[in-house]
Each structure stands twice: as C-alpha cells, then as structure tokens.
Amino acid sequence: MFTITVNETGVIELTGRLDAAQTERAREVFNRLSDSAVVDMQHLDYISSAGLGVLLATQQRLAREGGKGLRLVHMNKMIRDVFRIARFDLIFTIE
Amino acid sequence: MTTPAAGGAAGTGDPMRQLFQKEMRSLDALFGFLTRFTRAERIDAAASYAIALAVEEFFTNMVKYSGGQGNPVLVEALRVGETVTVRLEEETTAPFDVTRPTQTQFDRPPLERRPGGLGIHIAKELLDDVQYDFKEGTSRITLIKHLEK
Numbered sequence: 001m002f003t004i005t006v007n008e009t010g011v012i013e014l015t016g017r018l019d020a021a022q023t024e025r026a027r028e029v030f031n032r033l034s035d036s037a038v039v040d041m042q043h044l045d046y047i048s049s050a051g052l053g054v055l056l057a058t059q060q061r062l063a064r065e066g067g068k069g070l071r072l073v074h075m076n077k078m079i080r081d082v083f084r085i086a087r088f089d090l091i092f093t094i095e
Numbered sequence: 096m097t098t099p100a101a102g103g104a105a106g107t108g109d110p111m112r113q114l115f116q117k118e119m120r121s122l123d124a125l126f127g128f129l130t131r132f133t134r135a136e137r138i139d140a141a142a143s144y145a146i147a148l149a150v151e152e153f154f155t156n157m158v159k160y161s162g163g164q165g166n167p168v169l170v171e172a173l174r175v176g177e178t179v180t181v182r183l184e185e186e187t188t189a190p191f192d193v194t195r196p197t198q199t200q201f202d203r204p205p206l207e208r209r210p211g212g213l214g215i216h217i218a219k220e221l222l223d224d225v226q227y228d229f230k231e232g233t234s235r236i237t238l239i240k241h242l243e244k
Contacts, residue, residue: 020155021122046144048151049214056208063206078144085220086213091205 004029015043018051026051030058035067042074052086059091071095110173111135117158117168117185125154128170136174142242145221146172146181149238152214153183156193161185161234177242182235190229194219194236 002022003015006029018026039055055070062069071093075083083089113128115121129150133143150170157168169184194215200208219225224239 017126019122019126019151021119046147048148049217050155052213060206078141081141081221082148082217085217087201087205091208 002026010037012037012039013043014039014041017046018044018054019046019048020050023050023054026054027057030054033058033062034065035062036069036071038071038073040073041076041079044076044079047079047082049086052082052088056088056091069093108173108175110171112169112171114167114169115154117161117166119155119158121168122151122154125150125170129172132172136179138174138179138242142179142240146179146238146240148214149218149222149225149240150181150183152218153193153236153238156215157183157185157236161187161191161193174242179240179242181238181240183238184233184235186232187229187234188232191234192227192229194225194227 001016002018002025003013004026005013005015007013012029014026055072059069069092073095075094080089080094083092083094111128111132113124115125115128126147129143129147132138133146138146154168154170166186169182171182171184173180196215200212218238221240222238223241224237226237226239228235228237
C-alpha cells in the first residue's frame with residue numbers, strides 16, 4: 001500500500017511502498033509543487049527506480065523554474081542506500 | 096491477475112512458485128508472494144528489500160520490453176543455506192536479455208540525467224549475481240543474493 005498526503009504545514013508525507021504501480025498517484029501531487037517542498041519519508045518502507053524517477057523529474061522541473069527543490073527527511077537506511085547507489089545523494093538535500 | 100501459489104513448504108528448502116500475468120497490476124501480488132517467502136525463510140529486512148527491488152525492476156522490464164504480452168511469468172524463490180535464488184521465467188520466441196548493461200548517465204550533470212537503466216543498475220549493486228539464459232523458448236533471469244551470517 002502507498003499513500004501520499006500533504007499535511008497542514010505543506011510537508012509531503014510518503015507512506016508504504018512506492019513502486020512502479022504507484023507512480024501516477026505520486027506524480028499527481030509532485031506535479032502541483034512550485035519552488036520547494038519537504039518530503040517526509042519516515043513511514044516510507046520502499047522505493048524503486050520508478051519512484052526515484054518521479055522525484056528526479058520533480059527536482060529537474062523545480063530547478064528549471066528557479067526553485068529550491070525537494071528536501072528529503074527521515075529516510076530509512078535501506079532507502080538511503082538506494083539513493084547512494086543511484087547517486088541521488090548528489091541531486092537532493094537529504095537530512 | 097495471478098494464479099494460486101503452488102508448492103513451497105516454507106523453511107524446508109523447497110522453492111515457492113507462482114505465476115503472474117505480465118502486467119503492472121500484478122505487482123501487488125508479486126510483493127505479497129515475496130513477503131511470504133522472505134518471512135517464511137526469516138530473511139532480514141535489508142536482504143528482503145534488495146530481493147523485492149530486484150524482482151520489481153526485472154519484472155517491470157519484462158512487462159515493458161520483452162514482448163509476448165499474453166505469456167505469464169513464473170517466479171520461483173528458494174533459500175539454500177545462506178543463498179537466496181529467485182528465477183523469473185517466461186516463454187518467448189526469441190532471446191531478450193533485460194539484464195544486459197544499460198546506460199545510467201552517471202557522466203551527465205545530475206539535473207540532466209534520465210532515469211533509464213537506473214533500476215537494473217541498482218538491482219545489480221544490491222545482488223551478488225544476475226544471470227540470463229534462453230533455452231528451448233524460455234527466457235530465464237536468475238537473481239542470487241548471499242545473506243550475511
């Protein structure tokens with residue numbers, strides 16, 4: 001199961017498993033962003049390259065538009081390893 | 096859509112097998128199958144993640160690129176000692192190796208990269224071996240993960 005919500009402070013909260021079957025739901029939310037956003041991954045258990053592609057496309061669009069981009073927080077160790085292997089730690093601010 | 100699981104007395108070293116229709120909406124059932132396998136075999140969270148990611152990446156590549164849309168994919172998972180082997184098999188008219196090296200665009204500036212090839216790269220990094228063979232009309236991808244003792 002995967003859910004994506006935007007809380008009252010504008011933080012995007014990802015929960016569950018962001019796999020290739022869930023990217024459209026994620027894209028709908030990320031496509032509405034402008035400038036910057038915090039993405040809370042505390043309850044995200046899993047992400048594959050399909051989910052990484054959504055984040056990358058968003059970061060690229062925000063950069064083209066002069067925005068500050070995404071700040072990814074509370075990432076678990078396994079997802080952090082995936083970001084490192086993909087060299088996405090060079091693309092995103094990860095805290 | 097999936098067919099019921101067949102075989103697979105968990106923890107005995109017997110493989111678990113299940114057929115999956117080659118379509119994206121099979122992913123939920125595929126993850127369910129893998130979760131049952133990794134729990135039954137007491138595989139740790141990091142290795143379970145690696146196996147799930149690799150299977151998703153290769154399965155979705157088969158959905159997108161390998162043709163033969165009507166053919167299901169047989170997934171077989173087995174733990175022997177500290178080695179986990181997962182095979183994905185489908186009938187195809189010709190070899191189509193979705194495990195071959197792909198361009199990851201690491202040489203491009205980060206914000207100019209495209210995600211193509213990334214999934215297979217990550218999967219290979221997380222696994223210990225990936226093999227492909229084609230024999231008598233069957234394409235077979237074999238994923239091998241050695242568990243930490």
